[in-house]
Amino acid sequence: MATLELIDIAKRFTKKVWGVKKMDLKVEDKEFIVLLGPSGCGKTTTMRMVAGLEEVTRGTILLDGKDITDIPPRDRGISMVFQNYAIWPHMTVYENIAFSLKLKKMSAAEIKERVEETAAMVKIGELLKRLPGQLSGGQQQRVALARALAVRPKLFLMDEPLSNLDAKLRVTMRTELKAIHQQTNATSIFVTHDQSEAMSMADRIVIMKDGEIVQIGTPDDVYFRSANMFVAGFIGTPPSNFFNVECEYTKENISLKHSHFTLEIDSMKFQELGKYRGKEIVLGVRPEDLLIVPESKAVFTAEVLVVEPQGSHQVVAINLKEIIVKMVVSAETKVKPGDKIGLGFNIKRIHFFDSKTENRIVFKGGV
Amino acid sequence: MNNAIKRQLKRSAKRSSLYIVLAGIAFIIIFPIFFLFSFSFMSDYETYSEWPKPLIPSFKANFMIDKNSEGYHLLIFNKSEDKYMPFGPLVFTNSQEDIDNLRKFIKLQSNSKITSQKIMEYLKIVDSKSRVEFSIKKDLLANYILFFQVVNGAPKAVLNSLMVAGATILISLTIGGMGGYAFARYFFKGKNILKLSVLFVRMFPAVSLAIPMVIILAKMGLYDQPLGLSLVYSVGQISMSIWITASVFMAIPVSLEEAAMIFGTTRAGAFLHVTLPLALPGLAASAMYSFIGSWNEVIAAVVLTQFNPTFPVVVYKALVGSQGQINLITAGSVAQALPAIIFTLIIRKYIIQMWGGVKV
Incomplete structure (x- = not known):
């Protein structure tokens, strides 16, 4: 597994618009980090920079001590769950999960074993032959999860993965995600704007505002020792x-x-x-x-x-x-x-x- | 209560009048096309000797052979007169030559095939019973076959047309597809103006550009060549391809490509593995649109070809040069129009989407 270090990274979109102004963060091995903040605070941009989908304007990203700042996404050893799932509609569930394994030139038997194992973990074992269009939102979510888990990534990124689910399913998936994390122990970064989601899942929460970190701390830290009025007003229902x-x-x-x-x-x-x-x-x-x-x-x-x-x-x-x-x-x-x-x-x-x-x-x- | 009925009446009156107007417009548009089709299946006799014209061409012709002291007479049933009318040579004998001529006449005038033996048999029956009535199934495609047989260079023109269309599709889809992808995926200054301005090339009528086009193509050595014509068509078709493919690519979420890149492909690989398979129906529609544009075009083709005309030019010339034989010309016209009509029906969904995303 892996540690991730963000050193002074920043992202500038246009002359005046900064996605992320300045960010220093060290993620420990096996840690579940949640990036939390209101929309437009730069949390998704940060994650996309870690994934390699967005170039950094300044700074260095270290994964396991290795500089991955300019490495293409496929060579970073990461996987990601997208907000809209982004599972490929023209492939069956099996093909979706096996896609990256095939590109890694694994043998057919190995792929089959890995896919079935992963599918069982997220409880979609019986759906492998279906096309994504025949699945419900929750099932699609699980396929996206299985696809990301199958690669055995060093770093597991999740970009608001639960925001498209209905309220009840969201709470169930929350628990399952946490259980999966305990099982796989993959270093994970989870982006959300839902503070109760963050509180319930995170080892540490990174609260962001306007492209900067406001506070990093355990759920207890941010709740009982809020660093400033923004955090105190953002965390908790109802807020302070x-x-x-x-x-x-x-x-x-x-x-x-x-x-x-x-x-x-x-x-x-x-x-x-x-x-x-x-x-x-x-x-x-x-x-x-x-x-x-x-x-x-x-x-x-x-x-x-x-x-x-x-x-x-x-x-x-x-x-x-x-x-x-x-x-x-x-x-x-x-x-x-x-x-x-x-x-x-x-x-x-x-x-x-x-x-x-x-x-x-x-x-x-x-x- | 009374008011409610009144309102309902008013509404249905409004509805009805709207539908009547729409039906009228549809009739004005559809009827000539329908008549074109109908004519293309008619024999010469139906075309010129029957009035009013039937809406639907007949599938068989009814004949009668009669006999008097001078010899045999052939009569055909005329639907507008509702009786048998003289058809062909007034009198004929049972000599081999006469029968052969009769057979040819029947085939040419009524698109019906009959063998000489059959005629002989009928004549024998006439000898014993004094008259015989018989009907022959009409060969519906006779006009089409005849058109390609008699019109000079028609089969070769179809081949030319297909070559021009193929090259146009190839050029416009590669360049237009790349342009469309760029418009769908990237943000840059002046994007909307640029996207609109690619349509400017379509503003100029081909005739106004005819002379420069001829000169340039002649200098390039492409005058009267299918490739030259396809270059000219591509100019207009590329802009349409850009618009169609841009809307196709826009409908495919970027995150699908991003996911592919994270799970092991390069940028090009993501396009190949994910975007292309998903865009294929849309790209096919764009190709068909290019096909229609190139297949139907006649003005530039008249100007830019001489010995290698495309099919619409041949049809056009046959129409202009013909004296009568309308049913034959309509067969050529239908042969020209049919592929375009079929393709239009297939791609109509994409054309509507292109102009504002209304789903059918």
């Missing part, structure tokens, strides 16, 4: 709530003043906020870290705007004049639109961001 607060610093505590509430926190735990004395900072709170509490203990009270039951939990939206705050509460909690509820924060899990740079304010004492 942000409050612009003014920071007033006294010896005993810090009071954070928002137009609706004042939150007092222990100045010892949040010493680093000292330099923001008298300035505005952004308080970030995950929906599940907003708590419904008795009004006597509440930091503030507000009126419920909408309740969205989700089965296992409910999403409650609260209207705070200029913003809508969303919180997640248990399914048993009884709230209805128009109710006045008292709200508190889970202080251990609140985040602070610099309002100018939008970057996370890191505290030595944890969080």
Whole structure:
């Protein structure tokens, strides 16, 4: 298996349009990396550069320490699953899977064995004689997967492979893909714009925005220690709530003043906020870290705007004049639109961001 | 309630009048073509001695042989008069020569074949019973066979036409196909203007360019040669090929080629293994379009050939030079038009797609 290293790569489409501005990334052996970001952030371009389908404007791509920057795609030892599957409609499923093996001049018996083995792995053993036109979307997806697995690649690339499937199938395939990865242990790069897909599959997530990496980290990292407001707002359903607060610093505590509430926190735990004395900072709170509490203990009270039951939990939206705050509460909690509820924060899990740079304010004492 | 009925009536009236108009237009277009076909199957007698003309040519001819003191008479059934009319020599005997002439006359005038023995048999029956009626199956293709027999150089002209068409297809499909692929796959400045401008060469009528074309082809030594003619046709056909093949290649996703490149082929290999097999029906349609364009063209061919005319030139000359024998000329015309009509029906799907992607 293989390691992949991207050193300072960039892609420029036209004079002013950059696909990828700057990217450094090291993918370890057997790792499952997910490139995540909104559309147009350069994640697919990055993958296409790794595949060799797009020339790099600058930088070096190393696979197993070997420079593959200018090598044609067929000699890179990679395989890829495309967003629209890209299985060849004029070949049967068997021919599709065997295509690359035939070009490698493997013997017919070997090819047959490899194709059947791979087809069994993705559960299309009985479809080998069909043409792609006779298959459902999910089955075509599996054929594309089998074709990519059959070559035993050093590096396995997947470009939004699940985005054309219906919601239920997507979740099933997610699990199967992860199981296949555990079985084959191929170093994999997976591109998606679906953050829940990324969270559930990745060893490490690379979050991109405007052609640059915003954060690289495990799913826990990006969720609990989001590097900046973009990540905090992108990851999680619903995403983080942000409050612009003014920071007033006294010896005993810090009071954070928002137009609706004042939150007092222990100045010892949040010493680093000292330099923001008298300035505005952004308080970030995950929906599940907003708590419904008795009004006597509440930091503030507000009126419920909408309740969205989700089965296992409910999403409650609260209207705070200029913003809508969303919180997640248990399914048993009884709230209805128009109710006045008292709200508190889970202080251990609140985040602070610099309002100018939008970057996370890191505290030595944890969080 | 009343209103609903009124509305419905109004709508069906609108519908009906639309269909009536459309049927009228279709009739105006189709009827002459239908008549052309119908005529090409008629014998001389049907063409010139029957009025009104039947819509569908008959499949057999009915004859009667009669006898009186002067000798035998041959009569043919005339459908417009609804009775037997004299046909051929007024009187004939049962001499071998007379019977032979009669046989030839029947064949020529009514496209029906009968042997001399058969005529002899009929005459014997007439001798004993005084008259006999008989019918002979008509040879429907007689006009076509006759056309190629009597019109000078017609078979060779067909061969010329096929050669010209073949060369035109070869030239226009290779160059046009490559152009079409480039237009389908690459983005560059001025692409749309360039794509439109390849059609400019089709704006000039062949006649206006006749003299320069003759001079240039003569200098190249290609005047009156199938290859020279195919070069001239290719100029126009390449632009059409570009448009057709571009739409064909555009319908094949790039990712199919990219997948091939990742799974082991070169760029050219991806085209060969994946794009070409998928594009084949479309390319065939483009080839047929070139065929039609070259097969049907007559003006440039008249100007640019002398001793090696193409088939449409021969048909045209036969039409211009003929005195009567319309049924014969129509047979030539149908022989000329038929391949083009068949190919047009085959490729109509692609032609419609080319101008806006409406699927039939």
